[in-house]
Amino acid sequence: MTDQIRDVVRQHARLAVPVEQIPDDGDLYAAGLTSHASVNLMLALESAFDVEFPERMLRRRAFESIAAIRSALEELRGNG
Amino acid sequence: MSSSGDAGSTFAKITQGIGADVAAVHAGAVDKDARFPAEAFAALRKEKLLSAYVPKELGGLGCTMKDLHVMCYTLGLHCANTAMVFAMHQIQVACLVRHGLKSPLLTKYVTEKVVGEQHLIASATTEAGIGGDVRSSSCAVELSGDTFNLKKNAPVISYADSADSLLVTARRAPESPASDQVISLVEKGDYTLERTSNWDTLGFRGTCSNGYMLTASGPAGKILPQPYAEISAQTMLPVAHLVWPSLWLGLATSAVNQARAFIRSEARKRPGAVPPASMRLAETMAVLQGMKANVEAAVADYESRLNDPEALSAIAFALRMNNLKVEVSEQVVDVVGRAMRICGIQGYKHDSKFTLGRHLRDAWGAQLMVNNDRILGHNAQLLLVHKDE
Numbered sequence: 001m002t003d004q005i006r007d008v009v010r011q012h013a014r015l016a017v018p019v020e021q022i023p024d025d026g027d028l029y030a031a032g033l034t035s036h037a038s039v040n041l042m043l044a045l046e047s048a049f050d051v052e053f054p055e056r057m058l059r060r061r062a063f064e065s066i067a068a069i070r071s072a073l074e075e076l077r078g079n080g
Numbered sequence: 081m082s083s084s085g086d087a088g089s090t091f092a093k094i095t096q097g098i099g100a101d102v103a104a105v106h107a108g109a110v111d112k113d114a115r116f117p118a119e120a121f122a123a124l125r126k127e128k129l130l131s132a133y134v135p136k137e138l139g140g141l142g143c144t145m146k147d148l149h150v151m152c153y154t155l156g157l158h159c160a161n162t163a164m165v166f167a168m169h170q171i172q173v174a175c176l177v178r179h180g181l182k183s184p185l186l187t188k189y190v191t192e193k194v195v196g197e198q199h200l201i202a203s204a205t206t207e208a209g210i211g212g213d214v215r216s217s218s219c220a221v222e223l224s225g226d227t228f229n230l231k232k233n234a235p236v237i238s239y240a241d242s243a244d245s246l247l248v249t250a251r252r253a254p255e256s257p258a259s260d261q262v263i264s265l266v267e268k269g270d271y272t273l274e275r276t277s278n279w280d281t282l283g284f285r286g287t288c289s290n291g292y293m294l295t296a297s298g299p300a301g302k303i304l305p306q307p308y309a310e311i312s313a314q315t316m317l318p319v320a321h322l323v324w325p326s327l328w329l330g331l332a333t334s335a336v337n338q339a340r341a342f343i344r345s346e347a348r349k350r351p352g353a354v355p356p357a358s359m360r361l362a363e364t365m366a367v368l369q370g371m372k373a374n375v376e377a378a379v380a381d382y383e384s385r386l387n388d389p390e391a392l393s394a395i396a397f398a399l400r401m402n403n404l405k406v407e408v409s410e411q412v413v414d415v416v417g418r419a420m421r422i423c424g425i426q427g428y429k430h431d432s433k434f435t436l437g438r439h440l441r442d443a444w445g446a447q448l449m450v451n452n453d454r455i456l457g458h459n460a461q462l463l464l465v466h467k468d469e
Contacts, residue, residue, distance in 0.1 A: 016257035032257030042465045058395045
């Protein structure tokens with residue numbers, strides 16, 4: 001799952017550094033994730049994993065790292 | 081019309097006094113000469129209102145957002161320039177007291193300078209070359225040891241020449257991406273301002289929002305410890321989008337008050353006949369009532385989320401605050417226009433006691449000074465992921 005997340009991040013997060021250089025718990029915002037790009041990232045994740053992030057998950061912190069995204073997705077899948 | 085908040089609010093009374101006795105007296109000159117409303121600020125300082133939003137335990141007045149709303153509204157009834165500068169200052173104070181107090185230097189600044197000396201704080205968030213997006217910076221904080229330096233080409237710093245200090249956004253470090261920003265406090269003496277453009281506008285002329293090349297330095301402890309992204313989402317944006325509509329509501333109410341006075345004077349001339357424009361006044365009152373309800377509900381929403389950073393960062397809340405700014409800034413032009421039609425030629429004339437020229441010019445600033453198209457564009461994007469729950 002982490003590889004797939006990294007793929008989506010690579011394509012949609014428009015980071016200032018290559019995603020390979022970012023550890024799973026690395027701060028994506030410090031790496032250049034803008035609020036504009038984070039919306040695109042959310043949409044791309046929803047499409048790639050066939051989920052919908054509920055309103056309560058649409059927080060800055062839920063997308064702050066690859067690990068945070070993973071745990072959000074796992075929570076959604078667990079509930080599904 | 082009664083004040084927008086509690087009728088008995090002390091703050092409403094104090095600002096009503098300053099508004100009517102000082103701000104209103106100089107409002108014409110402030111507008112005509114595009115100068116800082118110095119008299120009103122001397123009076124506001126005397127009442128310690130520049131530290132209104134500082135908590136009581138730090139020596140401030142401990143005002144709530146509702147109090148700020150009432151004060152901005154009340155000042156807006158008398159001089160939109162005074163109200164706007166007051167509102168912008170309170171936004172800076174809110175950022176400091178809600179996000180800066182983990183820094184001992186900033187706490188000291190708040191108690192000694194904001195409370196003690198009634199410092200006026202201006203804001204340098206926009207930057208030339210980044211297309212008006214305050215959430216990205218090109219300039220960066222450069223740390224050497226415990227001191228930082230920064231240089232910013234700021235197309236607008238409102239009331240910079242009258243301020244005692246500035247809150248400045250910049251990238252966290254020279255190697256940081258544009259969106260990774262911090263906000264720092266710089267005090268007079270630690271910065272120089274070189275004027276690059278003038279503020280000769282239709283309205284809000286007394287905000288003196290000139291452009292400057294800012295060169296500043298300071299101790300690292302005056303960089304607010306939280307990322308600007310969080311400060312912006314949780315405090316700067318929502319507070320701005322509450323205090324501005326509050327004063328625009330005051331501006332609109334003032335225009336409607338003028339229209340009511342005009343209708344009354346017409347009615348007195350022909351007792352028994354309802355003046356024809358009375359219907360327009362009735363309609364206008366309904367629009368004004370909607371504006372007021374919108375602002376007050378948003379103030380209450382903000383207060384209910386105040387101690388919950390997650391709730392303040394919610395997309396639904398950001399959308400609501402953006403909608404409030406967009407709606408009220410357009411309604412204020414509508415309401416002043418309605419008041420103009422009611423007063424007719426007496427509203428159109430400069431030398432009439434029902435003149436609405438300054439109201440109309442100031443009203444347009446509400447949707448142009450922070451452009452509504454940009455805000456709506458941002459909302460359009462948030463709506464791609466927002467779900468109503």
